[in-house]
Amino acid sequence: PCWCWLRDDGCGDPAVFPRSMLSSQVSMRDARMMHVAFVLLVLVHEIAKCLAVGAWSPWDRFGFGVSFFVFVDTFAAFFNGYGLPPQSIYWSPLMRPLICVALSSTIHNYCSQVWNAVTTKGVVDVVFLQLGILVIWVWLGMLFFADEPEGVAFFAGFEDGLRSMFIAFTTANFPDVMMLAYSRNRFAAFFFVSYLVMSLYVTFNVLLAAMYSAYKDSVERSDAKRGSQLEHYVGLIGASLCQSTKGIPRATFERMFCAFCGDNSEWNQERASLMSGLLAAGGGGPDAP
DSSP states (O other), X not given: OTTOOOOSSOXXXXXXXXXXXXXXXXXXXXXXXXXXXXXXXHHHHHHHHHHHHSSOOHHHHHHHHHHHHHHHHHHHHHHHSSOSSOTTOOHHHHHHHXXXXXXXXXXXXXXXXXXXXXXXXXXXXXXXXXXXXXXXXXXXXXXXXXXXXXXXXXXXXXXXXXXXXXXXXXXXXXXXXXXXXXXHOGGGHHHHXXXXXXXXXXXXXXXXXXXXXXXXXXXXXHHHHHHHHHHHHHHHXXXXXXXXXXXXXXXXXXXXXXXXXXXXXXXXXXXXXXXXXXXXXXXXXXXXX
């Protein structure tokens, strides 16, 4: 195929796996076996987590669905040589980033906070304002440059105008997009310069500020909610320890605390030791009756 960069072994050889310099030396059968083993491991992980927790979150369903799709694609490749149709697309490698996203709790938290930020009213209003500026300037361009070389080249239709002005927003085609009109009339520069000032330097910066403010508020609310949950559960633990006649070992309490608080084990271990010490000093902590 035209996209093939391999010269010595060639992408047309079905005995090789044309992905990279490493995987091109692995036979297709061995590569598929590794794919199946990995995907089965992910599926078993998702099912075991569902059975342990007793419920599936949306991220769990997403991860299971993507992993099952990859499993079916790879399994089908054992029989037809390419997997699920169309033959020109290798689905399994394309799904790998989605599997990583589905398995990462850090990405889940980040996506949740970003979604909460971008769907706030302030951000949505600025986005619609940005789109409105784009549509207005495209409409003006179609009127100003009708039947002129500029209009024929960049504003032949509304779709062409949207494409031209959006690229101008990225400055990738500026000042080329205005040179035909500028060569005929120097005042045409005001049309493009005013668009860039309004869309890129004013509205877009306001959008960035609104998104930053909304994301910061989302993170703060998430941290406050997590802190209140931690305070609530630690209070329940302290109350149960005070009512217990035997107590629990200090090491068990610290392991429970670290497991509840997250992955920063070294920092959480210090907090767990401090918490257990405070509870023990009050007569109701670990190892205390």
